[in-house]
Amino acid sequence: MTVLVVNSGSSSIKYQLVDPVGGGAIASGVVERIGEETGSLTHTFGGRKVTRTDPIPDHAAGLRAVLALFDEVGPDLASSDVVAVGHRVVHGGSVFSTPVLVTDEVVDQIEAISPLAPLHNPANVTGIRVARELLPDVPHVVVFDTAFFHGLPEAASTYAIDRDVAREHGVRRYGFHGTSHHYVSRQVAQFLGRRVEDLNTIVLHLGNGASASAVRGGHAVETSMGMTPLEGLVMGTRSGDVDPAVLIHLQRNAGLSVDEVDDLLNRRSGLKGLAGENDFRALHDLISDGDEGAQLALDVYIHRLRKYIGAYTAVLGRVDVLVFTAGVGENDDVVRALATAGLEPLGLELDPNLNAGRKKAPTIVSRDVSRTTIVVYPTNEELAIARQAVEVAEAAGLTGEESDDSPAAAGHA
Numbered sequence: 052m053t054v055l056v057v058n059s060g061s062s063s064i065k066y067q068l069v070d071p072v073g074g075g076a077i078a079s080g081v082v083e084r085i086g087e088e089t090g091s092l093t094h095t096f097g098g099r100k101v102t103r104t105d106p107i108p109d110h111a112a113g114l115r116a117v118l119a120l121f122d123e124v125g126p127d128l129a130s131s132d133v134v135a136v137g138h139r140v141v142h143g144g145s146v147f148s149t150p151v152l153v154t155d156e157v158v159d160q161i162e163a164i165s166p167l168a169p170l171h172n173p174a175n176v177t178g179i180r181v182a183r184e185l186l187p188d189v190p191h192v193v194v195f196d197t198a199f200f201h202g203l204p205e206a207a208s209t210y211a212i213d214r215d216v217a218r219e220h221g222v223r224r225y226g227f228h229g230t231s232h233h234y235v236s237r238q239v240a241q242f243l244g245r246r247v248e249d250l251n252t253i254v255l256h257l258g259n260g261a262s263a264s265a266v267r268g269g270h271a272v273e274t275s276m277g278m279t280p281l282e283g284l285v286m287g288t289r290s291g292d293v294d295p296a297v298l299i300h301l302q303r304n305a306g307l308s309v310d311e312v313d314d315l316l317n318r319r320s321g322l323k324g325l326a327g328e329n330d331f332r333a334l335h336d337l338i339s340d341g342d343e344g345a346q347l348a349l350d351v352y353i354h355r356l357r358k359y360i361g362a363y364t365a366v367l368g369r370v371d372v373l374v375f376t377a378g379v380g381e382n383d384d385v386v387r388a389l390a391t392a393g394l395e396p397l398g399l400e401l402d403p404n405l406n407a408g409r410k411k412a413p414t415i416v417s418r419d420v421s422r423t424t425i426v427v428y429p430t431n432e433e434l435a436i437a438r439q440a441v442e443v444a445e446a447a448g449l450t451g452e453e454s455d456d457s458p459a460a461a462g463h464a
């Protein structure tokens with residue numbers, strides 16, 4: 052069986068046809084620049100990569116073009132035993148604590164949460180609507196980025212502001228990247244031959260967006276992103292934590308509009324704002340050339356990351372595993388080394404030899420004597436979504452598969 056995983060952005064659709072049991076990506080691709088003069092579509096299958104540059108007026112046209120490429124380049128979806136379409140949805144608000152089967156009511160509820168995620172949820176909804184129209188015979192499942200953090204302790208999810216105002220406007224901490232934090236915290240336990248119930252884990256998901264979580268016995272107890280994905284760590288283009296009064300100051304005294312402040316903090320801040328580059332490879336090159344802005348960007352990034360490691364150590368009391376994942380976490384040994392340097396008193400002892408280089412597979416990078424095992428574990432959000440989609444579809448009796456063959460039964464959940 053296979054699952055088509057779809058991630059719709061405002062001007063893009065990323066997709067992957069996943070084998071949920073074996074874990075492999077059978078085909079994948081991305082539609083970009085939807086609604087612009089020239090769109091582009093890249094589809095990869097069986098070692099063959101096909102790129103098209105045609106205008107793609109809307110998401111429906113984008114997805115139709117994707118399905119046409121499946122027909123033309125392969126694999127043939129009709130004979131691929133597609134048991135579900137799994138959709139990534141960024142914000143599940145206070146409503147959704149688990150993945151759910153898509154119904155008209157679910158789509159309406161996701162749309163109703165849009166004010167909390169105006170950049171993401173409307174695009175996700177468009178993708179779901181279009182995909183349901185074009186693939187009406189397959190169950191569609193939504194997997195929420197917030198779901199893993201739905202059960203955060205109230206002390207962690209509550210902002211210390213007037214409770215009535217907060218309640219009326221949904222102002223609380225929701226957390227994001229949940230699919231990755233959930234997947235990685237479980238998989239790493241399996242990798243170490245431990246029960247997830249017995250482990251206290253800090254997960255550092257360091258991609259272009261970045262977040263940290265503290266996971267006790269498989270349950271998230273703290274995370275760095277808040278009401279939106281803007282809070283917390285320094286990111287590629289997002290500021291992470293700032294004094295909220297900065298926003299007031301910029302609007303009151305610098306004459307910036309709400310949209311300008313939004314743009315500043317989401318797209319012109321973080322590494323990009325400090326160094327002009329948001330990719331760590333470019334940042335390291337600039338630092339080698341003696342660029343002071345780039346050095347400062349790295350210093351600020353690392354300083355914030357270390358503060359979170361310290362804070363989450365205090366939250367958990369005992370940390371059994373520290374995991375690095377996502378683009379930066381998996382590939383950047385300098386970031387991993389700087390983030391943990393000198394933290395032996397906290398029980399973190401990185402092994403410089405084991406840490407060296409990029410990690411394409413799960414790898415222990417701490418010394419044997421380290422109280423906390425430091426692991427690089429590659430995330431795989433598409434696979435996590437695919438497996439959850441199968442579980443939901445199976446539970447609803449919609450896959451036609453024997454439940455004994457389910458990924459859960461095979462120990463992959």
Ligand code: ADP
Pocket residue numbers: 257258259260287329330331332377378379382383409
């Ligand atoms: P997202 O899914 O948030 O777009 P990724 O998890 O793919 O991001 O991470 C992308 C980031 O990973 C890049 O911006 C870059 O900073 C970093 N990265 C990717 N490859 C490398 C590498 N070889 N060395 C250092 N950093 C890398």
